[in-house]
Amino acid sequence: MKTYPLIMSLLFFLVAQVSFAQSDDCENGWCWGADPGTAKEKYALASDNIKMKAYDAAKEPLDWLLENTPNLNKSIYIHGVSLYSELLEKEEKGANDPAKVVALQDKVLDLYETRIKYFGEEADVRARMGKLLYFYMKDRKDDPERWDTMMKEYYHIFELNGVETSRSNLTFLMLAVVNQKAKKKLTEEEVLDYYDQISETIEKNIAKSKGESQNAWKDCQDKIDGLLSKAVTIDCAFVREKMADKIQNNPEDVKTSKRAIKYMLNDKCTDDPLFLLAAENLYNAEPTAGLAGTISKKYQIEKDYEKAIEWKRKGIELAGDDKTKQAELTFEIAQIYSVQGKKSSSRTEAYKVIELDPAKAGEAYELIGDLYYTSGKDCADADPIKSRAVYLAAFDMYQKAGNSTKMAKAREQFPSMTDIFTYGRKEGESLSVGCWVGVSTTIRKRPSDGK
Numbered sequence: 001m002k003t004y005p006l007i008m009s010l011l012f013f014l015v016a017q018v019s020f021a022q023s024d025d026c027e028n029g030w031c032w033g034a035d036p037g038t039a040k041e042k043y044a045l046a047s048d049n050i051k052m053k054a055y056d057a058a059k060e061p062l063d064w065l066l067e068n069t070p071n072l073n074k075s076i077y078i079h080g081v082s083l084y085s086e087l088l089e090k091e092e093k094g095a096n097d098p099a100k101v102v103a104l105q106d107k108v109l110d111l112y113e114t115r116i117k118y119f120g121e122e123a124d125v126r127a128r129m130g131k132l133l134y135f136y137m138k139d140r141k142d143d144p145e146r147w148d149t150m151m152k153e154y155y156h157i158f159e160l161n162g163v164e165t166s167r168s169n170l171t172f173l174m175l176a177v178v179n180q181k182a183k184k185k186l187t188e189e190e191v192l193d194y195y196d197q198i199s200e201t202i203e204k205n206i207a208k209s210k211g212e213s214q215n216a217w218k219d220c221q222d223k224i225d226g227l228l229s230k231a232v233t234i235d236c237a238f239v240r241e242k243m244a245d246k247i248q249n250n251p252e253d254v255k256t257s258k259r260a261i262k263y264m265l266n267d268k269c270t271d272d273p274l275f276l277l278a279a280e281n282l283y284n285a286e287p288t289a290g291l292a293g294t295i296s297k298k299y300q301i302e303k304d305y306e307k308a309i310e311w312k313r314k315g316i317e318l319a320g321d322d323k324t325k326q327a328e329l330t331f332e333i334a335q336i337y338s339v340q341g342k343k344s345s346s347r348t349e350a351y352k353v354i355e356l357d358p359a360k361a362g363e364a365y366e367l368i369g370d371l372y373y374t375s376g377k378d379c380a381d382a383d384p385i386k387s388r389a390v391y392l393a394a395f396d397m398y399q400k401a402g403n404s405t406k407m408a409k410a411r412e413q414f415p416s417m418t419d420i421f422t423y424g425r426k427e428g429e430s431l432s433v434g435c436w437v438g439v440s441t442t443i444r445k446r447p448s449d450g451k
Contacts, residue, residue, distance in 0.1 A: 033069040055086045077115035105136040123160035130157045130169040151176040167220040174227045181231040236269035257281040289319040327357030343371045362401045369397030379435030384419045389433040392441040414446035
């Protein structure tokens with residue numbers, strides 16, 4: 001019955017011994033091994049020679065450390081990659097013995113693997129290794145499994161890093177996918193699955209980046225699209241043949257709808273009814289303001305204005321606190337009302353735009369000016385001053401918009417000085433604009449009047 005206390009005593013003893021050994025070998029994260037003096041001497045020699053770029057002299061002491069103290073510190077692997085990369089470059093520029101080149105490449109890759117074994121940080125270390133692996137492996141034509149190796153490694157890098165995967169490693173992964181398809185080791189469907197995963201990652205990075213970084217991610221997507229075209233012919237015919245049935249009869253298949261939308265955008269066949277159907281399927285599963293806006297534009301092109309406005313309002317609701325998006329969709333509603341001849345409704349929406357986004361105020365004021373300017377016939381009056389009041393009001397809006405061309409155009413429609421005098425008016429006098437406009441303006445004469 002005393003077995004349990006005995007086992008606990010033995011476990012305590014073993015833990016104590018291990019802890020003692022670790023503290024005896026390691027100093028603040030530096031594990032100098034069984035011969036600390038020699039290890040410290042070798043480390044000093046290796047690091048000093050690397051700093052002085054004396055790589056041949058650094059090789060012997062660093063190799064000793066890698067063999068005898070593999071868990072010393074991750075710095076020996078950082079130094080090792082630097083050293084062997086330089087030796088590799090020297091060999092490639094010099095004798096360029098293929099066997100030596102491959103051996104040095106393998107040494108660099110092994111250093112990354114061993115660093116992971118002892119110090120972890122796998123996602124970061126494999127990402128670094130990935131930037132070299134493609135260039136080391138692509139020309140090894142005597143290795144029939146090289147693309148299998150790259151496919152496995154780059155997808156593992158992608159799994160570890162997700163949205164943080166670099167553009168180069170995403171490109172190398174797609175290159176591996178294309179080569180595996182050429183070797184008939186992947187089906188069309190599998191190629192598209194990999195492509196979708198890569199593209200989704202790129203889209204997320206485009207959304208969260210700006211400026212040059214955003215352009216670089218867009219360029220990366222172009223490269224991925226180009227590579228896809230080498231493996232699978234993606235066009236509108238492909239969508240109709242391979243996807244139409246699922247889009248029409250299985251609207252819950254979001255993956256197919258997403259693919260169809262992307263492929264039809266790439267092949268510029270968004271006028272196909274399948275595009276709108278796929279977009280609505282996707283919206284029902286994953287509603288967004290952007291997608292609602294896209295759907296509304298399709299209805300707008302088809303001149304189904306009521307549907308277009310309905311979808312734009314859905315987009316506005318989903319835009320949340322994004323005033324810019326709200327303003328964009330509201331302005332589009334104002335434009336539709338203008339096309340329909342619903343001028344008062346168009347103006348109401350235009351004023352909403354001004355409140356939502358001052359950056360779009362110029363466009364909104366210009367639209368209101370257009371609404372007034374085109375109301376000459378609708379608001380005609382026996383009194384020529386009142387009849388031309390809409391042009392005075394239009395000028396006011398164009399002035400707020402900062403549109404000098406349209407200001408000049410409106411000015412030419414101002415009342416003449418003769419009419420102003422004849423009807424007992426004065427320049428600068430306040431004038432109410434009747435009809436649907438219902439605003440106040442100031443009487444001014446047309447500049448070409450000469451009186």
